[in-house]
Amino acid sequence: MAKQTKGFCKYCGKEYTRGGMLRHLAACKERGKSLEMEKRKTRCGYFELVLTDKYNPDYWLIVEVKETASLEDLDSFIRAIWVECCGHLSAFEIDRVQYDKYPAEDYFWGEPSESMKHQLKNVLEVGQSFTYEYDFGSTTDLKIKVHDYRQGKGRREKIILLSRNNPPEILCSQCGKNKAEWIDPENYYEEAPFWCEECLRKEHEEACAEEEFDEEEGFCEEDVYGDYIPDHFLPVCNSPRMGVCAYEGSEVYPDQFVPDKKEK
Ligand SMILES: [Zn+2]
Ligand SMILES: [Zn+2]
Ligand SMILES: [Zn+2]
Structure with a gap:
């Protein structure tokens, strides 16, 4: 099995795998101190959620969310940190109930869905897992586990990121040595979807007549293929x-x- 990705603890900066981080967060001294120091007199309940990619556990987030936050708040957060590209639809499925941002008014497609206006405290329980989908065409599927719940002093922020995986190291699939910077989506499931800048330039140089390639600008004077990064690359x-x-x-x-x- 490949090495698991690690991430840093928000409070003390120590580095752990996802499982290690969940254990650590429950005992982190810096976190304890920081929670003590929060000033508000009001109390609030917080859920600790673990979000992972359904198919690739290298991608994970550990967040603390106010119980009074809505599924819509969680949806906005997931969009901002992980998925938003062109305003696609999204939905949560909790206990076989679907929660949509814009639930359909008619019942033509079967059971009507609920709205995302529900507060977390009314739909979640510790120990439960549920799912999230973004974009019903090229779907990104997430798994969310309700890891823990605590009560504490109130705070303004609805959602706090406690930790997330450090970027997985992906190498250029052409040269096998540089860090990959671009992905060819048309080749995602083929052999060599990843590219570094160096290999892209080389490829472009070879594709164009060499004398037309301007080393400094990084593209051809005739601009046969435009920039050396193909338009559809991400x-x-x-x-x-x-x-x-x-x-x-x-x-x-x-x-x-x-x-x-930062850990010293
Ligand atoms: Zn810590
Ligand atoms: Zn899109
Ligand atoms: Zn390369």
Whole structure:
């Protein structure tokens, strides 16, 4: 089996695999201190959720969500960090009930779905797993586990990222030595979908007449094939939706999670 991806603890910066992190978070001293220091007098319940790609457990997120947050809030978060490309539809399925952002009004397709306006405390229980789908065409499937629940001081943020996998190391499938930066979605399931910049330039250079290639600009004067990065290529990114539809990565969250404190 391949090496499991690791991630950093938000509070102390220590690095663990997903399972190790879940155990660590329950005991992290820095987290304990930080929760003590929260100032609000109100109390609130929080769910700890573990999100993973259904097919590739290398991609995971551990988040703490207020019990009063809605499924819609969770949907917005998942879109922002992992999946949003062109505003596709999405849905949660919890206990065989489907929750849609815009539930259909007519019942033509069978059981009508619920809306995402439900608060988490009314639909989730510790120990339960449920699913999330984004885009019913080229679907990204996620599994979400309700790992834990605690009560504590209130805070403003509805969702806090406690940890996430560090970007998996993907090598260029052409040269096998540089870090991959681009993926050819048309070749995703073929042998060599990943490219580094160097190999792309070389490929482009060979495809064009050599004298037309401007080393500095990185494209041909005649511009036969345009830029050396083909238009349909997508950037490699830390997400289960990499290489799918028009997904180019998150605009809000960096691929590498940065903890509050670095381990010394
Ligand atoms: Zn920690
Ligand atoms: Zn799309
Ligand atoms: Zn390469």
